[in-house]
Amino acid sequence: MTTDTRGLAGVIAGQTALCTVGQQGVGLTYRGYAIADLCAHSSFEEVAWLLMYGTLPTAAELSAYRARLQSLRSLPQELKDVLERLPATAHPMDVLRTGCSMLGTLEPEEDNVRSQHDVADRLIAAFPAMLMYWHHFHTSGQRISVESDAASTAAHFLSLLHGTPPTAEHERALDVSLMLYAEHEFNASTFAGRITSSTLSDFYSAITSAIGTLRGPLHGGANEAAMDLIDRFADPDAAEQGVLRMLAAKSKIMGFGHRVYRINDPRSDIIQQWAHRLSAGTDGRLYAVSERIEAVMRREKRLFPNLDFYAASLYHFLGIPTAMFTPIFVISRTSGWAAHIIEQRADNRLIRPGSEYIGPEPRDYTPVELR
Amino acid sequence: MTTDTRGLAGVIAGQTALCTVGQQGVGLTYRGYAIADLCAHSSFEEVAWLLMYGTLPTAAELSAYRARLQSLRSLPQELKDVLERLPATAHPMDVLRTGCSMLGTLEPEEDNVRSQHDVADRLIAAFPAMLMYWHHFHTSGQRISVESDAASTAAHFLSLLHGTPPTAEHERALDVSLMLYAEHEFNASTFAGRITSSTLSDFYSAITSAIGTLRGPLHGGANEAAMDLIDRFADPDAAEQGVLRMLAAKSKIMGFGHRVYRINDPRSDIIQQWAHRLSAGTDGRLYAVSERIEAVMRREKRLFPNLDFYAASLYHFLGIPTAMFTPIFVISRTSGWAAHIIEQRADNRLIRPGSEYIGPEPRDYTPVELR
Numbered sequence: 184m185t186t187d188t189r190g191l192a193g194v195i196a197g198q199t200a201l202c203t204v205g206q207q208g209v210g211l212t213y214r215g216y217a218i219a220d221l222c223a224h225s226s227f228e229e230v231a232w233l234l235m236y237g238t239l240p241t242a243a244e245l246s247a248y249r250a251r252l253q254s255l256r257s258l259p260q261e262l263k264d265v266l267e268r269l270p271a272t273a274h275p276m277d278v279l280r281t282g283c284s285m286l287g288t289l290e291p292e293e294d295n296v297r298s299q300h301d302v303a304d305r306l307i308a309a310f311p312a313m314l315m316y317w318h319h320f321h322t323s324g325q326r327i328s329v330e331s332d333a334a335s336t337a338a339h340f341l342s343l344l345h346g347t348p349p350t351a352e353h354e355r356a357l358d359v360s361l362m363l364y365a366e367h368e369f370n371a372s373t374f375a376g377r378i379t380s381s382t383l384s385d386f387y388s389a390i391t392s393a394i395g396t397l398r399g400p401l402h403g404g405a406n407e408a409a410m411d412l413i414d415r416f417a418d419p420d421a422a423e424q425g426v427l428r429m430l431a432a433k434s435k436i437m438g439f440g441h442r443v444y445r446i447n448d449p450r451s452d453i454i455q456q457w458a459h460r461l462s463a464g465t466d467g468r469l470y471a472v473s474e475r476i477e478a479v480m481r482r483e484k485r486l487f488p489n490l491d492f493y494a495a496s497l498y499h500f501l502g503i504p505t506a507m508f509t510p511i512f513v514i515s516r517t518s519g520w521a522a523h524i525i526e527q528r529a530d531n532r533l534i535r536p537g538s539e540y541i542g543p544e545p546r547d548y549t550p551v552e553l554r
Numbered sequence: 555m556t557t558d559t560r561g562l563a564g565v566i567a568g569q570t571a572l573c574t575v576g577q578q579g580v581g582l583t584y585r586g587y588a589i590a591d592l593c594a595h596s597s598f599e600e601v602a603w604l605l606m607y608g609t610l611p612t613a614a615e616l617s618a619y620r621a622r623l624q625s626l627r628s629l630p631q632e633l634k635d636v637l638e639r640l641p642a643t644a645h646p647m648d649v650l651r652t653g654c655s656m657l658g659t660l661e662p663e664e665d666n667v668r669s670q671h672d673v674a675d676r677l678i679a680a681f682p683a684m685l686m687y688w689h690h691f692h693t694s695g696q697r698i699s700v701e702s703d704a705a706s707t708a709a710h711f712l713s714l715l716h717g718t719p720p721t722a723e724h725e726r727a728l729d730v731s732l733m734l735y736a737e738h739e740f741n742a743s744t745f746a747g748r749i750t751s752s753t754l755s756d757f758y759s760a761i762t763s764a765i766g767t768l769r770g771p772l773h774g775g776a777n778e779a780a781m782d783l784i785d786r787f788a789d790p791d792a793a794e795q796g797v798l799r800m801l802a803a804k805s806k807i808m809g810f811g812h813r814v815y816r817i818n819d820p821r822s823d824i825i826q827q828w829a830h831r832l833s834a835g836t837d838g839r840l841y842a843v844s845e846r847i848e849a850v851m852r853r854e855k856r857l858f859p860n861l862d863f864y865a866a867s868l869y870h871f872l873g874i875p876t877a878m879f880t881p882i883f884v885i886s887r888t889s890g891w892a893a894h895i896i897e898q899r900a901d902n903r904l905i906r907p908g909s910e911y912i913g914p915e916p917r918d919y920t921p922v923e924l925r
Contacts, residue, residue, distance in 0.1 A: 189568045190752070191907035197560045200913030215914030224919055241925050261639040265656070268632040273659040280762060281659060284652040285636070288644040369909045375749045375763055381561070382742050382770025391651060392746055392763035399753025401904050442906045532561035533772050535813045538740045542571030543586030548595055554612050 192442065196369055196534070197377070201234060201522050204368040205441075210449040213366055214238075222453050227336050227361035228252065231518035234366055235303060235525065249334055255308035256330045256339065259289050263316060263326070271321035275314060275510045276398040280391055282313035287387025299528070302386040303521035307336065310514045314507065315343035336514065337361060345502060353501055356457045357511075360497060363450045363490055364512050366519030368443070372397040376520045380527040381534040393520045394513055400437065403509040403516075409438035410495035410505045412476070418468065419475035426479045438492030439480050450490040458493040461500035469496045563813065567740055567905070568748070572605060572893050575739040576812075581820040584737055585609075593824050598707050598732035599623065602889035605737055606674060606896065620705055626679035627701045627710065630660050634687060634697070642692035646685060646881045647769040651762055653684035658758025670899070673757040674892035681885045682707065685878065686714035707885065708732060716873060724872055727828045728882075731868060734821045734861055735883050737890030739814070743768040747891045751898045752905040764891045765884055771808065774880040774887075780809035781866035781876045783847070789839065790846035797850045809863030810851050821861040829864040832871040840867045 203212045211218040214233055221230055225239075228249050232240045240248060258266075265285050269278055283306065292302050312329035319327045333339040333348065337357035341349035349357070367373070376393035380386075397403035416422035429436060441448055462470035473496050480486045498508050574583045582589040585604055592601055596610075599620050603611045611619060629637075636656050640649055654677065663673050683700035690698045704710040704719065708728035712720035720728070738744070747764035751757075768774035787793035800807060812819055833841035844867050851857045869879050 189901075190903035190905050191562075191565075191567055192903075194562075194565060194567075194907045195910050196562055196565075196907035197909050198912045199909045200911070202913070203911050206911065212913075212916055215917040216919050217916065220919040224921060229922070239920065239922070239925060242922050245922060261641075264639050265636050268635050269656070269659050270632075274662070277655065277659045277662075277758075280759065281652065281655040284648065284655050284762070284766075285640070288640050288648045288652060291645070291648075369907050371749055371753050371904060371906050374905070374907060375746050378742055378746045378749065379763065379767040379770070382767055382773035382775070384766055384768075384770035384773075384775075387648075388651065388766030388769055391655070392750065392766050395655075395755055395759030395763050396750040396753055397755075398759055399750070399755035402753035402755075404753070404755075442904065443908070530560075532563075533742060533813065534561050534745070535742050536562035536565045536567035536740050536745060537814070538568050538570045539566050540571070540574050540577065541569045542573070542583075545583055545588065546586040548587050548591040549610065550595060551600070551610070551613050551616060554610060 196374065197527075198530075199368060199523070199526060200237075201519070201526065202366045202368045205443045205445065211367075218363065218449055219453065222359050222362050225362060227358050227365065227515065227518075230362045230365050231307060234518050234522040235300065251304060252308045252336065253332070253334070255305050256312050258309060258312050258316060258329055259286075261289055262286055262313070266313060266317040267320055269317060269321075273317075274398070275318070275506050276394060276403075276513070278317045279310055279313060279510055279513050280394045280398070282310075282317075283387055283394060284391045287385065287391070292386045299386050299521070299525055303517065303525075306387075306390060306521075307514065307517050310510070310517065311336065311340040311343055314510050315340075318344075318507075340511070340514065341501065344507075349501075352461070356461055356497060357501060359457055360454060360494055360511070361515040363454055363494075364515035366516070366522065371399075371402050372516065373520055373523050377523055377527045378534045380524045381531055383528075383531065386521075386524060389524050390517060390520055393516070397509060397512060397516065403512045405437045405489075406491040406494045406498070406508040406512065407505050409492050410499060410508065412437065413469055413472050413495060414499075416472045419471050422472045422475045423479050426476055427483070430483055436476075436480060438495065439484070439486040439488055441489050444487075444489070447487045448489040451488045451493060454490055454497060455488070455493040458497040458500065461497060465500060469499060567745065568898075569901075570739060570894070570897060571608075572890070572897065573737045573739045576814045576816065582738075589734065589820055590824065593730050593733050596733060598729050598736065598886065598889075601733045601736050602678060605889050605893040606671060622675060623679045623707065624703070624705070624710075626676050627683050629680060629683050629687060629700055630657075632660055633657055633684070637684060637688040638691055640688060640692075644688075645769070646689070646877050647765060647774075647884070649688045650681055650684060650881055650884050651765045651769070653681075653688075654758055654765060655762045658756065658762070663757045670757050670892070670896055674888065674896075677761060677892075678707065678885065678888050681881070681888065682711040682714055685881050686711075689715075689878075711882070711885065712872065715878075720872075723832070727832055727868060728872060730828055731825060731865055731882070732886040734825055734865075735886035737887070737893065742770075742773050743887065744891055744894050748894055748898045749905045751895045752902055754899075754902065757892075757895060760895045761888060761891055764887070768880060768883060768887065774883045776808045776860075777862040777865045777869070777879040777883065778876050780863050781870060781879065783808065784840055784843050784866060785870075787843045790842050793843045793846045794850050797847055798854070801854055807847075807851060809866065810855070810857040810859055812860050815858075815860070818858045819860040822859045822864060825861055825868060826859070826864040829868040829871065832868060836871060840870060
């Protein structure tokens with residue numbers, strides 16, 4: 184190709200008012216607010232509102248929004264039936280992909296019945312329920328109640344997972360990670376959701392596309408791959424040797440570098456602080472291994488950790504099974520996906536690129552009996 | 555924006571050896587074979603093989619491939635259970651989206667167990683079964699057998715729909731339309747599937763994204779919208795007046811024009827001939843109305859019909875309910891989607907474009923009690 188635009192690296196595919204990623208001197212902002220400020224003072228529910236409505240909610244709006252999400256946590260029986268029929272061995276991302284698609288048939292987006300904002304709220308509230316209903320049914324045979332009086336999505340998720348409410352510190356740690364994962368401009372899953380929306384397809388189709396896209400190890404699956412890596416080593420020295428061997432074998436080390444960020448990922452420092460804080464309640468191995476891997480990658484490859492790297496040990500410290508790391512990303516990113524779908528629809532143009540043809544020249548058809 | 559690349563119109567997003575769309579002097583070819591030659595001499599199964607393997611099959615390969623597809627038509631009980639729990643009012647595209655996602659949990663793509671080609675064949679064979687099992691269960695309460703000894707996908711589909719084997723003419727008409735719908739370069743659904751694949755996500759996720767994207771009225775949904783339009787008019791004069799009124803009101807008329815084709819859609823003549831042929835068995839109204847709408851659109855807007863326009867009346871003449879038009883598109887296009895997923899994986903690069911930020915400047919966070 185004259186210019187290699189495979190992967191659309193650097194190609195401007197549209198406009199967004201939602202988020203800056205790696206802009207000179209700005210780093211990551213959601214609707215103009217710095218990610219560090221949000222993580223210090225805000226909450227996931229406030230961030231979801233901000234992304235979808237464009238402004239920070241008033242105290243009354245925020246409290247009504249929390250109550251609304253709380254009221255949307257139950258699942259229809261047909262959906263529970265489907266979750267029971269999904270295999271115990273299913274990838275949890277496939278559970279959410281299927282659950283989202285199924286819910287779209289039971290509670291379709293409809294004029295004057297269910298708006299795009301309604302669907303977005305419903306999915307944010309129902310994803311933890313889907314995941315946990317399926318999980319407990321297939322691990323212990325229990326049909327759990329998927330409702331809780333937890334005021335936050337973070338506490339609700341941890342309550343359903345562990346059966347008891349989390350500590351304030353654990354709730355806040357997950358809450359911060361949900362803010363960090365909420366939005367990230369035209370990443371692959373968001374862009375897939377925008378393409379689906381650009382044909383004027385429905386909201387659930389767009390989120391289903393985004394989930395299936397996030398699932399891949401080059402995208403959301405990276406935090407699971409990072410956990411598998413970290414957990415492999417008995418101590419920092421073993422990690423250093425192991426990573427050096429992997430680099431020599433040209434294996435890809437997940438959780439480092441980024442298509443857009445060039446110097447560092449502004450989310451990494453924040454998640455690392457929380458991982459460090461929660462490591463206090465552990466034997467310290469995973470955190471020490473993580474730090475050493477980071478040091479080796481900086482020294483050998485000049486690569487910085489991205490959000491996924493320290494998110495892995497943080498989630499592990501919260502007692503979350505590794506296979507649920509990317510599903511948590513879904514719960515959070517649904518807010519950003521929703522905001523992008525709403526934005527795409529407000530000024531839509533069908534997304535349909537061209538390609539460079541590299542196939543055979545025109546050729547004559549040969550009937551099958553002459554081949 | 556400096557250059558308006560919203561919609562990526564004219565942007566080269568990658569390379570493909572599958573198909574030319576609207577290349578100077580070439581028109582539409584699949585792997586170098588002209589679409590008119592294929593529609594005159596080939597079959598959908600042969601085209602699916604050609605797209606996925608790159609060459610026309612030998613007689614032995616073709617016959618083995620037909621037998622293989624025939625052997626893959628049954629559905630697992632868990633999937634039937636899900637189809638029964640989908641509402642009777644569901645959009646059939648949502649049925650296929652959900653069925654594809656569910657099958658991905660039951661029969662996942664796995665090294666040494668189920669290859670990407672296996673999944674592609676399975677989906678092509680199972681989609682008619684999913685659609686028809688759901689359809690008959692919810693319209694007549696029957697749990698139909700989804701297998702048949704039909705040698706072609708076209709005859710299998712019509713047999714399941716009507717309960718009796720089709721005439722040779724009806725089978726061939728549907729077969730030709732399946733060839734026409736099989737592949738079309740970087741259209742929105744294919745590109746969505748390639749993005750999903752580009753994160754190294756699984757085959758089912760990519761096809762699920764493609765189905766959800768095809769569903770929109772600016773893409774696959776166009777043939778359903780065309781049918782709704784055509785069926786509205788009692789005769790050609792009423793159609794002319796109605797379309798003129800719609801044009802005056804700036805309503806969008808579906809089934810005309812194309813993002814890439816500028817002069818005509820080479821598929822349209824072929825599908826029109828078949829629609830004309832099958833209209834012989836009808837009172838002639840729909841075909842006459844279609845011709846008049848085409849004439850008005852050419853005269854008033856200089857727009858030509860695309861494949862979707864005459865496909866609508868053809869499918870209607872085959873006794874296919876309008877809501878199944880786009881699902882048929884899915885059955886056919888799965889061959890092209892599969893070929894693109896295979897091609898994307900063979901030389902993968904994460905598809906992650908950039909965006910132009912048009913949101914607020916950096917601003918200070920205000921605590922909720924001060925808002």
